[in-house]
Amino acid sequence: MTIAILGAGAVGQLIAHQLASTSERADWPMLLGRDAKALTAEFCFTPLSTQTVAEVQRRRFAEAKLNTVDLIIVTVKAYQVEDALLPLLPMLNADCHILLLHNGLGPHEAIAPKLAGRGLSLGTTSQGALRVGSQGALRNSPTELKQTGTGLTQFGHFSGPALSESLKQRLLQAIPGSEWVDDILTALWQKLAVNACINPLTARDRVENGALDSPQYQSTIDAVIDELLAIAAKEGIRLDRAALKARVMTVIKLTAANRSSMRQDVEHGRKTEIDAINGYLVRLGERHGIDTPANRALFDAIKAIEAAA
Numbered sequence: 304m305t306i307a308i309l310g311a312g313a314v315g316q317l318i319a320h321q322l323a324s325t326s327e328r329a330d331w332p333m334l335l336g337r338d339a340k341a342l343t344a345e346f347c348f349t350p351l352s353t354q355t356v357a358e359v360q361r362r363r364f365a366e367a368k369l370n371t372v373d374l375i376i377v378t379v380k381a382y383q384v385e386d387a388l389l390p391l392l393p394m395l396n397a398d399c400h401i402l403l404l405h406n407g408l409g410p411h412e413a414i415a416p417k418l419a420g421r422g423l424s425l426g427t428t429s430q431g432a433l434r435v436g437s438q439g440a441l442r443n444s445p446t447e448l449k450q451t452g453t454g455l456t457q458f459g460h461f462s463g464p465a466l467s468e469s470l471k472q473r474l475l476q477a478i479p480g481s482e483w484v485d486d487i488l489t490a491l492w493q494k495l496a497v498n499a500c501i502n503p504l505t506a507r508d509r510v511e512n513g514a515l516d517s518p519q520y521q522s523t524i525d526a527v528i529d530e531l532l533a534i535a536a537k538e539g540i541r542l543d544r545a546a547l548k549a550r551v552m553t554v555i556k557l558t559a560a561n562r563s564s565m566r567q568d569v570e571h572g573r574k575t576e577i578d579a580i581n582g583y584l585v586r587l588g589e590r591h592g593i594d595t596p597a598n599r600a601l602f603d604a605i606k607a608i609e610a611a612a
């Protein structure tokens with residue numbers, strides 16, 4: 304059972320660590336950079352429970368032999384999925400299963416028809432991790448990863464052959480707080496609502512997530528959710544308004560001290576995931592003839608920040 308992780312950012316490294324911690328060395332996953340070269344450099348991992356360097360664990364990952372991979376977990380950003388994954392497909396076995404794990408929605412629609420019969424699963428995670436130390440220098444030198452939060456991880460089947468039961472169990476045993484759900488699209492739409500509210504507002508106003516609990520943000524949050532609900536209904540996704548608002552507000556409170564991923568992206572002058580979050584809603588709104596002024600305003604605001612960077 305060989306697992307590869309495509310994308311050596313914080314989430315990719317965290318999952319690599321979790322899989323490595325729960326298996327024999329021979330079964331450790333491959334960690335692949337976006338150019339699909341195996342990363343052989345060691346990295347340090349600081350678990351959530353400790354801040355001390357003494358307890359840092361070191362892991363070494365194998366060289367890539369892509370034709371031996373049974374499951375490839377794609378942890379690059381939504382806007383990188385196609386460019387990172389499509390060139391690898393000819394090197395993968397015909398029965399290699401693909402699992403996409405990123406914020407936002409959209410890439411699965413482009414990817415699914417190009418998999419030549421391979422199975423596709425989707426997932427979402429609220430686990431938090433931060434790369435510290437030699438940022439981005441994984442290939443040549445050790446880098447450090449610090450887990451910053453626990454949270455729900457959900458996986459589910461999307462198209463083609465299902466993931467084997469043994470690989471499913473391997474994932475669920477390795478990743479704390481993970482579950483396999485029957486209806487992954489509904490779970491991803493719920494997470495989309497969280498990201499569509501929290502990410503652009505915190506990035507635009509450079510505030511911590513907890514600031515969105517104040518009355519000044521409630522009308523925007525309500526409008527973003529109402530637009531999302533109308534579009535989801537057209538897509539055949541049934542969501543409950545009160546439950547969705549409660550979920551968004553719960554995440555705001557639970558992650559009150561966090562800098563959202565989109566705020567971090569704009570503060571570092573990086574491209575954001577806005578296209579796969581509010582941008583996805585704007586595009587679907589156009590397709591269904593539904594106005595999306597609240598999502599469009601946030602989309603435009605983040606695009607303006609990106610353009611000025």
Ligand code: PAF
Nearest residue numbers: 501558561562563564565
């Ligand atoms: O993208 C993020 O930052 C996270 O998904 C979340 C849940 C909004 C918390 O910051």
